[in-house]
Amino acid sequence: MHWTDVTAQSLSHKGKKHIVSTGITPSGEFHIGHLREILTGDMIARAAQDAGLDVEFVFIIDSADPLRKVYDFLGPEYEQFVGNQLGAIPAPDEDGNPDWERFEKEGWTYANHFLEPFLKALNEIGVKPRLIDNLESYRSGRFAELSKIACDRAEDIRECIERISSRELPDNWFPWSPLNSKKGLDKVKVTGYDYPLVHWKDEYGETGSSDISKGEGKLPWRIDWPAKWGWIGVTCEAFGKDHGAAGGSYSTGREIAHLLGHEPPQPLVYEWISLKGQGAMSSSAGNTIGPIEALELVPPEILRLLIAKSKPNKAIEFDTGMGLVTLADEYERLAARDFDKELANDELSRRQRVQIEDAAGALRMASTVAGGKAQATAVTFRHLALLAQTKKNDEDVWSSLQSSGAIDAVTPELQDRLSRMRHWIHSRHFPAEMRITILEQPNMEMLKMFDDDEKKILANMTAAMEACVWDAQSIGACIPQAARDLDLSPRSAFKVAYAALMGAEKGPRLAPILAEMEQQEILSILRACMTSITE
């Protein structure tokens, strides 16, 4: 059974109605690590739906969280906002300075700024959650009731956090962080509580009262989370391993949920995604790849497959080079399979059955449309990468595919695939080993291996190319002819051609590539090869 179905099954034992939740703090650029959070939730919701449950998927935007520090991408002016809520401060402009104009005119906040491109990517990936803005929820009083319970039971909650996370809370700790005189959540001390008011004094010497029913502050994270479970009715939540550790926020959260009077959701801890060879992703280290950037390289279903095929507790290394080829080709293979037929075989061992079910589940989750049927495009990534490089315009790519019988018609999916492929080829991610290059200098290693026959072929070929009309068909004819004239197999002629022009034993179909290049360039490299052989 696929991991999403396992989770759905265990949810079904607890009831029919479910809310699967997910949440992210919009403190900076979103990256594909965040995509795992939200796709994990989306996939569980889809599996639960498939299992006949009544399920809703929500995405909580933690816009009530404070700005922790002035990140590298922010200008020094942001110093004044440290501690202020992300949904209440202006977005950075291109230079990293606060965009006051948009903030005042449109209410365009820091949270909006980072959230919007992510939401666009989600839409393309087929994730359509109900959005819950956390700051707005505080302001509209959604947290009021649970905040009251938290404040009333401050000592119980303190005991719980201290016991489970084995950290000591300061004497003046209180389960409510009021906004200070500068609308910040830091540098403020609670001096008293008298529902609905929490009295405070800040480091600037100001005092005031925060109305907990109006969002004039927020619950600290460890209480904020279980409180959200309560008022939203969350029954299942996937979260990163950082929250899942013993003593972490889930273990305190589940107990605080009970104190607040509701059941904690079923947890699903997932591992992080790292960029191959670069460690964990971190916006400040600059080694991120955003969902948008990833979508420029591969279609959404392949991105989904990346998440779907690995169990949540497996760390994923996202490889934007050759790994992408493998992943995309894996998708094609899966899409071409007939799982129902495979599973109809009674002689399957338990292990084989599990493997087929998992593959089918991963493919089902990869579709951007729930219940959508994956279409095999019959053109592998590898193949398309070749064609895209050798043929400058799309029409030539399609006619090549059609004449070889690989495809019947050009579908929008194929056009989409090709355009992303061209993006990838031009990006820094495209792997060198996939790149087709014609040598500029002879490769001596390869040439040294030539026997006398091969040397003769090279001479013949050079002469033929000199005389040849420079189009794909004629070039294609003169390569094997160089061998035939000597009563040798065409195969050996290609071997010589690859060695001389690409420094490789074999390669892609040469003629169309050469035809795209200048005849003189090719001749000069061939002549250079001949010179170096005779020396």
Next chain:
RNA sequence: GGGCCUGUAGCUCAGUCAGGUAGAGCGUCGGACUUUUAAUCCGAUGGUCGCGGGUUCGAACCCCGUCAGGCCCGCCA
């Protein structure tokens, strides 16, 4: 100090929850095909399941220990 995850073929991993002959894909090698789409098809290759004990008729799987890597216990997906 406490805890979590991972360790299975050259690589990426499945299989561990419900113990029953060690699996897949990629790679590699070989063959077929030949005016070769690094294509396709066929075949082969490849593992003391990190290590040591225990339970069992039987352990990759359960238990105990141990080693290695990653991570968490302020914040981070």
